[in-house]
Amino acid sequence: MKAITLKLMNRNISLPRLNSVIILVALFLTISCREKKTEKSSDTVDQRVDSVLALMTLEEKIGQLTLYTSDYDVTGPSIRENYKDDIKAGRVGAIFNAFGASYTRKLQEIAVKETRLGIPLIFGYDVIHGHRTIFPISLGEAASWDLKAIEQSARIAAEEASAEGLHWTFAPMCDIARDPRWGRISEGSGEDTYLGSMIAVARVKGFQGEGIGKLNSVMACVKHFAAYGAAQAGRDYHTVDISDRTLREIYLPPYKAAIDAGAATVMTSFNELDGIPATGSKYLMTDILRKEWGFTGFVVTDYTSIMEMIPHGIAEDTASAAALAIEAGVDMDMQAGFYNDALLNLVKQGKVKEDLIQAAVRRILRKKFELGLFDDPYRYCNEEREKSTVMKPDFLNAARDVSRKSIVLLKNETNVLPLNKNLKRVAVIGPLAEARNELIGSWSAAGDWKKSVTLLEGIRAAAPSSMQVVYEKGCNINDDSTRNFSKAVQVARQADVVIVAVGEAASMTGEASSRASLNLPGVQQKLIEEIQKTGKPVVVVLMNGRPLTIPWLDKNVSAILETWFLGTQSGHAIADVLFGAYNPSGKLPVTFPKSIGQVPLYYGMKNTGRPMDPNNKYTSKYLDETNDPLYPFGYGLSYTTFSYGDITLSKNRISTSGELVVTCAVTNTGKVSGEEVVQLYLRDRVGSVTRPVKELKGFQKISLEPGETKQIEFKLTNADLSFYRRDMSFGSEPGMFDVFVGGNSRDTKTISFELTN
Ligand code: NOJ
Numbered sequence: 001m002k003a004i005t006l007k008l009m010n011r012n013i014s015l016p017r018l019n020s021v022i023i024l025v026a027l028f029l030t031i032s033c034r035e036k037k038t039e040k041s042s043d044t045v046d047q048r049v050d051s052v053l054a055l056m057t058l059e060e061k062i063g064q065l066t067l068y069t070s071d072y073d074v075t076g077p078s079i080r081e082n083y084k085d086d087i088k089a090g091r092v093g094a095i096f097n098a099f100g101a102s103y104t105r106k107l108q109e110i111a112v113k114e115t116r117l118g119i120p121l122i123f124g125y126d127v128i129h130g131h132r133t134i135f136p137i138s139l140g141e142a143a144s145w146d147l148k149a150i151e152q153s154a155r156i157a158a159e160e161a162s163a164e165g166l167h168w169t170f171a172p173m174c175d176i177a178r179d180p181r182w183g184r185i186s187e188g189s190g191e192d193t194y195l196g197s198m199i200a201v202a203r204v205k206g207f208q209g210e211g212i213g214k215l216n217s218v219m220a221c222v223k224h225f226a227a228y229g230a231a232q233a234g235r236d237y238h239t240v241d242i243s244d245r246t247l248r249e250i251y252l253p254p255y256k257a258a259i260d261a262g263a264a265t266v267m268t269s270f271n272e273l274d275g276i277p278a279t280g281s282k283y284l285m286t287d288i289l290r291k292e293w294g295f296t297g298f299v300v301t302d303y304t305s306i307m308e309m310i311p312h313g314i315a316e317d318t319a320s321a322a323a324l325a326i327e328a329g330v331d332m333d334m335q336a337g338f339y340n341d342a343l344l345n346l347v348k349q350g351k352v353k354e355d356l357i358q359a360a361v362r363r364i365l366r367k368k369f370e371l372g373l374f375d376d377p378y379r380y381c382n383e384e385r386e387k388s389t390v391m392k393p394d395f396l397n398a399a400r401d402v403s404r405k406s407i408v409l410l411k412n413e414t415n416v417l418p419l420n421k422n423l424k425r426v427a428v429i430g431p432l433a434e435a436r437n438e439l440i441g442s443w444s445a446a447g448d449w450k451k452s453v454t455l456l457e458g459i460r461a462a463a464p465s466s467m468q469v470v471y472e473k474g475c476n477i478n479d480d481s482t483r484n485f486s487k488a489v490q491v492a493r494q495a496d497v498v499i500v501a502v503g504e505a506a507s508m509t510g511e512a513s514s515r516a517s518l519n520l521p522g523v524q525q526k527l528i529e530e531i532q533k534t535g536k537p538v539v540v541v542l543m544n545g546r547p548l549t550i551p552w553l554d555k556n557v558s559a560i561l562e563t564w565f566l567g568t569q570s571g572h573a574i575a576d577v578l579f580g581a582y583n584p585s586g587k588l589p590v591t592f593p594k595s596i597g598q599v600p601l602y603y604g605m606k607n608t609g610r611p612m613d614p615n616n617k618y619t620s621k622y623l624d625e626t627n628d629p630l631y632p633f634g635y636g637l638s639y640t641t642f643s644y645g646d647i648t649l650s651k652n653r654i655s656t657s658g659e660l661v662v663t664c665a666v667t668n669t670g671k672v673s674g675e676e677v678v679q680l681y682l683r684d685r686v687g688s689v690t691r692p693v694k695e696l697k698g699f700q701k702i703s704l705e706p707g708e709t710k711q712i713e714f715k716l717t718n719a720d721l722s723f724y725r726r727d728m729s730f731g732s733e734p735g736m737f738d739v740f741v742g743g744n745s746r747d748t749k750t751i752s753f754e755l756t757n
Contacts, residue, residue, distance in 0.1 A: 048374065049365045055117055058354065061361045062343045064093035067124065067300060067334045070107070071097070090115045091340050093332065093364055094122035094168070099446055104165025105381035112377045120368060120377035127169035127207075127218065127445050128187060129153070131160035133395040133568055134440040134447035136406040137509075137545055138173060140564025142189040142589035143636070144405035145677045145701055147202040153402050154206025156395045157445075158218045163389035164446070165381045167371050168219040170267060172203035174254035175224055178600040180590065181234025183513030186545030186565075187443060188229060190589030191602045191633060193250050194696040197257035204261040212264055212370045215379060219367065222258040224269030224302050226284050227251040231271055234599070236514045240271040245689070245724050247273070256293055264297045264367060268330060270305050277312045279305040280321075285329035298363040300332040301325065307336040318342045323352050331360035391451070396569060403566040403573030408586035409637040410560040416537045417559045418580025418639060419497060425468040427495035428456050429488045429531065430502045431477045431524065432543045438477075441545060441565030442510025451568055455501050455541060458571025462579045470495065474531075477505045478521040485523075485530050492531045499578065500528055500557075501541045506565055509545025518549040518596050525552060532556055541574060547592040551630055562586070580639060585675035585701070587636040587744065591629045598625060603633040603745040604692040634679050634696075634744035640670030640706065647741050647751040655756050656732055660716040664741040664749065668704035675703045680714045681740040681748065687733055688726035694745055712741075721755055 053061075068083050086092045087110045098107055104123050111121045129135045135153040136144075144150065154172075161169060176196050177185040189199040200222070209217040227247055231238040242251070259266070266289060268279040278284055279301050289295045306325045307318075315321035322342035325333070333339040346352035372379055409417070419426065432438060432455065439452040453461075460469050474488035475481060492498045502524040507513065519525065529552075532538055538557040542548065543565055553560055561584070566573050576582040593601045610619040612627050621627050645665035654660045666678055680698040684691040698714045716739075721732040734755050742748030 045366055045369045048369050049362055052117070052119065052365055052374075053358065053362065056361070058347060058357070059344060060090045060117060061357050062339055063089070063091040064119065064361045064364050065332050065339045065343070065357070066092050066337065067094040067096060067332050068092050068337075069097045069335055070095055084110055087111050087121070088114045090117070090119075092121065093119075094124055096124040096170075096334070098123060099125055099161070099164045099166050101163070101165050101381045101383045101386040105378055108377050108381065119365075120373040122167050122364075122368060122371070122373070123165055123380075124168035124170060124221075125161060125166050125445065126171070126443050127157050127161045127166065128171045128173070128443040129157070129441065130399065130447060130567055131157045131164065131166075131445050132390045132447060133160060133399050134444050134452070135399050136403050136566045137186050137441040137564050138188055139186045139190060139545060139589060140406040140566060141402060142195065142199055143408050143562070143564065143586040144402060145195070145587055145589075145699060146402070146405050147198055149402040149405055150199055151202040151206040152398055154203045155209060156398055158207045158209060159216045160390050160395070161218050162216050162380055163382070163386045166218055167373070167380060168221065168265065169207055170221045170223060171207065172200050172220060172258060173223050174200045174258055175227070175229035175269075176251050176254060177229035177590075178602045179231070179234035180518055180547040180593070180599060181514050181516065181596070182229065182231055183236060183509045183515065183546070184229070184511060185590065186441065186509035189254070191591060192589065192604070192696050193253050195589055195699070196254040200254040200258040201261040204258045204263045208262060208264065212367070213372045219264035219371070220258065221265040221267050221300065222255050222263045223267035224278075225255055225266050225289065225299075226269060226278060227273055228269035228271050234514050236512050237270045240273050242273070245728070249724050252288070259289075259293055259295050266295065266297065266299045268299060268301050268305055270302055270308060272312060277305065277309050277314055279330055280309050280314055280324035280328050282328045290329060296363070298331040298360070298367060299329060301330055301334045301336070303334050304336040306330070306333050306338045319346055319351075322346065326352055326356050326360065331363050399567055400569035400572050400576070403569050404576045404582040404584075406564060406566060406586050407574065407577050407584050408562040408588055408635075409577075409584040410562055410631055410635075411554060411557070412559045412637055412639075414558065415639075416497065416539060417561075417578065419578055421464050421467070421579070423467055423496040425470060425495045426459065426463065427491045427498045428459055428469060428471045428501070429474045429492060429498060430500040430527070430541075431473055431475055432501035432503050432541070433471060433499075434473065435477070438506045438543065439565055439570040440567050441506045442513070444506075444567070447568065453569055453571035455571045455574055458573070458575035459499070459578065461572065462575035462581070474500075474527045475523050477503070477524070478508070480523055482523055482526065485527055488527060489530050489534060492534045492536055495536060497537050497539060498531055498534075499539045499541060500531060501543060502528065503543035503548070504545060506545070515546075518547065518593070518599075520548060520550065528553065528557065539578070547590055549593055549595050549630070551594050554630055562588070583639045583672055583674045584636065585638060585677070587634050587677045588631055589633070591633045592631040594628070594630045595625050597622065598627070598629070601629055604695055606690050607693050632744050632746040634677070635746070636677075636744070638670075638674040638676065640668050640672045640674040642674070642676045642704070642743055643667045643669045644742055644749050647739060647749050649739070649751060649753055651753065653754045653756055656718045660753060662714045662716060662739055662741065664712050665709050666702065666704065666712055667709040668706050671706050673703065673705045675701055676743055677701045678712045679742060679744065681745060682716070682720065683738040683740070684721065684723070684733070685736045685738065687723065687735070689724070691723065694740060696745070
């Protein structure tokens with residue numbers, strides 16, 4: 001057969017003559033659109049996608065559905081030879097774990113110059129809480145309840161990542177998590193659907209900035225769809241079995257909010273849901289995501305989750321797993337290689353419709369066009385820009401600011417904090433005081449732990465010259481050696497105040513890091529018990545990625561600061577709080593239980609038919625523990641105090657079309673200025689299905705000078721009163737509602753109103 005030769009992305013392409021007329025038209029569209037770079041209407045992109053699709057063989061289309069990892073080691077990213085061969089052979093549409101302007105350029109060159117069609121690659125990476133400048137872990141950042149700061153941290157991450165050749169981050173993680181045994185609770189926004197949804201939106205806005213295709217933006221990826229956080233017993237990758245009502249009411253809204261905010265992509269989850277692994281679930285990937293929610297981006301698997309459908313016991317081999325996934329609506333296969341291995345034969349045998357593959361490729365190519373990669377595949381590979389962007393002083397300052405906003409003051413007896421500047425000697429003790437390598441937490445992307453500021457360094461930098469700062473490690477994070485206890489106790493004895501930094505290793509949270517105990521690991525509590533005996537005031541600085549069971553600390557030490565893993569600027573941010581340069585304002589995004597036997601414990605529980613009564617054995621409670629948390633959701637102290645006035649309502653009765661204004665006066669009753677997160681909760685007293693005892697429906701972070709009062713207003717509409725009713729329709733029901741306003745989910749003022757038809 002005679003062939004004609006055409007040029008696409010500067011590549012000579014040989015094409016069979018039969019198709020040449022169609023192809024010439026297609027190429028004309030592609031090339032003419034390339035000239036009008038600013039024209040980004042959806043029609044234009046669709047036409048351009050079609051023009052490329054018309055050139056592709058089925059094998060090349062399947063190749064576009066594949067995402068492989070490059071190798072990554074301490075000296076920087078590299079790629080295995082066979083992945084380069086796969087790229088050359090057109091068997092890869094995207095690469096992850098490769099970053100850096102020059103490195104991504106090299107890989108892009110293989111795709112653009114050495115494949116038949118020269119279709120550019122997408123580069124993805126886990127940019128979870130910062131890229132080079134590392135911000136607090138996501139759970140910690142959620143404790144700031146500061147949506148602007150959270151958006152800004154995602155924005156900075158996107159600036160850095162895109163300057164290093166990346167187009168796509170695997171974030172935000174929108175999984176609601178109510179079981180602190182699950183290590184990945186650290187990667188999300190905690191237990192609450194409303195807060196989680198607001199934060200999901202802030203993160204998508206931050207990552208995608210002014211839109212995909214802007215040079216400083218990256219595509220967001222909403223993960224892990226769906227309900228990964230409901231893994232039974234908090235064990236990672238474990239079974240999820242929840243009702244459709246709970247799925248829709250508690251777990252789905254944050255993913256949906258992120259998609260409504262324009263998130264470009266979605267990642268499936270590892271877990272099964274009602275007997276079907278998410279990656280093979282048409283209900284999730286097509287019915288809910290695309291049909292109900294109108295999602296138009298592409299769906300990628302979480303890692304080898306197509307392959308994992310074999311051990312799940314729902315597919316017997318590569319082909320059946322690949323068929324399940326593509327039929328469910330999953331567009332891109334991360335790392336399993338099952339699409340590459342099986343889809344061609346499945347189509348040839350008539351077992352999978354080619355249309356499904358066509359639709360998946362179209363979604364992926366669309367994003368490549370929107371990213372501008374067909375206009376210039378190297379547009380994100382600018383070494384100059386990379387140099388001037390990464391870890392800029394502005395970014396470090398922003399990280400310090402959001403880090404200190406994320407710190408939660410859990411206890412401050414006799415106002416030991418902020419530290420008195422006249423103290424002569426401060427002892428800094430504990431395995432996390434100098435543990436530079438732990439501070440950036442899990443999923444710290446391309447963050448360089450060597451660049452983070454330790455607590456000891458932060459304290460030394462902030463302490464006045466008259467204050468002596470002495471250090472002793474005392475013990476390790478997680479072993480049973482008490483060998484160095486005596487040295488630590490000696491140092492404590494000579495100090496005016498002892499700051500003890502304890503908690504978890506970064507690797508004890510994140511993926512595959514479930515714990516069966518929530519206690520401080522190793523002998524850390526024992527160390528504090530010994531120090532406590534000196535009678536010196538003890539300030540505990542916690543670094544950890546999940547709620548810990550610390551009732552002994554709460555009872556015995558003078559002050560406790562929850563600092564999570566704060567990232568690059570950890571030490572400075574904590575010192576700002578310790579010395580009062582910043583008045584803590586963080587509030588817990590997750591309940592802290594007293595003991596592990598209470599788990600799962602969250603504020604938005606149901607009342608049950610036998611609510612807890614201390615005087616009645618036959619009520620819902622434990623014989624050996626109370627039902628109360630150690631620290632409730634939304635809790636956090638300040639160096640000042642706030643008082644809440646009575647709540648007033650604009651009306652006592654509203655109709656479904658009405659609006660209710662809830663007002664509450666909040667006063668700073670202390671001596672220093674401070675910020676407070678004013679929280680509004682609702683309870684629907686009687687419904688056609690039972691309702692939680694409290695649901696967060698609004699919050700405002702405000703700042704008050706000493707003595708200042710602000711009238712805080714919240715507006716409630718029918719949407720805030722709606723839920724999945726008995727027949728699963730979404731809407732409200734007439735009746736009485738309680739409104740609660742306060743500084744945490746437990747200590748609130750209350751009032752009620754009626755909703756009429
Ligand atoms: C597996 C994790 O579950 C997911 O969150 C992550 O994005 C991918 N691996 C890629 O690293």
